[in-house]
Amino acid sequence: MTLGGILFDKDGTLFDFGATWNAWAVGLIQHLSEGDLRTARRIAEVTDFDLDAGVFRPTSPIIAGTGREAAECVSRALPDAHIDALEAVMNDHAARAPQVPPTDLVPLLNDLAGRGLNLGVMTNDSEYAARAHLTAANVLDRFDWIAGFDSGHGAKPAPTPLLAFASQMDLDPARVAMVGDSTHDLIAGRAAGMVAIAVLTGLADHDTLAPYAHAVLPHIGHLPDWLNASG
Template sequence: MSRADGILFDKDGTLFDFHATWSVWAHGVISDLSAGDADVMARMADEAHYDLVARRFHPTSPIIAGTNREAAECLGRALPGRAIEEIEEHLMMSSGSAPLAPAVPLAPYLEGLAARGLRLGVMTNDTEYGARAHLGAAGVLGHFDFIAGFDSGYGAKPAPGPLLAFARAMALEPARVVMVGDSTHDLVAGRAAGMQCVGVLTGTATCSDLEPLADIVLPDIGHIPAWLTA
């Protein structure tokens, strides 16, 4: 017997490996927005807690779990005179072509979960546009019953509102839903919503970061099916 009727996934760091996708993308964004000016790039990297040499976010980066708007505000501190709305638009549009690195082969994985009768959703602090673009590029957009971004009208994590919106839309009891994520934002939201919480290590957080908030911490989402019936 399965311990859940629905699974709500975070996107970045959960469905897609964070560094292989977003650390690579960020270098291009910093280069574009700075027009290649080395001093401006350095200031942007400092604000974003991003290592330009390693091309990798530090775990302390405010961009990792933040919304698209918060990321724009973060980078905007190094770009005086640039409108935050302009930066936000650039991030949204460029994110649609980020080099996606799925944590596992997603199509067969999601088909297997659906075959168990599970309702599937995605809730990300990215834009809904970005979420749909990425899931479409990965060929799995149609595998989800619910897709929401921070701008979809339900709020953003760590607030529980968007998670509860999934439960309502699917007519599920929150206690029978699993929230899966790679950050404390995901798990704080899951706990506040009264859901089961699974942490995964395909983002920037460590096991010790996630364990206090999770029912279990797994290497990646591929281990969830076995846990559901354990």
């Protein structure tokens, strides 16, 4: 069946996870800890962030979680913090985090749209942050549909937000590819009856993703070749 749409995850997919979010985490921890090393190490511990190396560990709950879940995670190290206020601070920092795409997004998305494909973004980040990041990358207008965990459709790994995209685009889910860097993305894609495509620009490796994916690509820049090969 010929594809009619592609739904992208954002972090680790449209943008390289490590190149973007490691620096964000360092800055956020410095801000929240107010320079206190013990508090910084508590935050790093609950988020599974290697503070000395300045990198997320692959087991971090922050990687595929929603913005709310990330705030709840951090709050375990900051018992006096109000969860709504903490989430707002984290969302503000996230919206301003500089994004690093794994390939030149404009020609890639133009190529995909030129094939008649509807393009969407479904992220477990907030919709506000997603729109801010896509705007900064000059690709907001390339997408027909954008949703975050807070857009009213649910969050991955549930299939409901993916099915919302298919419904809005009037597409059979089987004609949609879900492209992501985590098992959350791929599990959601398969549960929705979509083609699940993994990319290796997050923190999960090939062996972790392959059992859940119909195809594993180095990064999204390989999508046109994959489409050409798959007919």
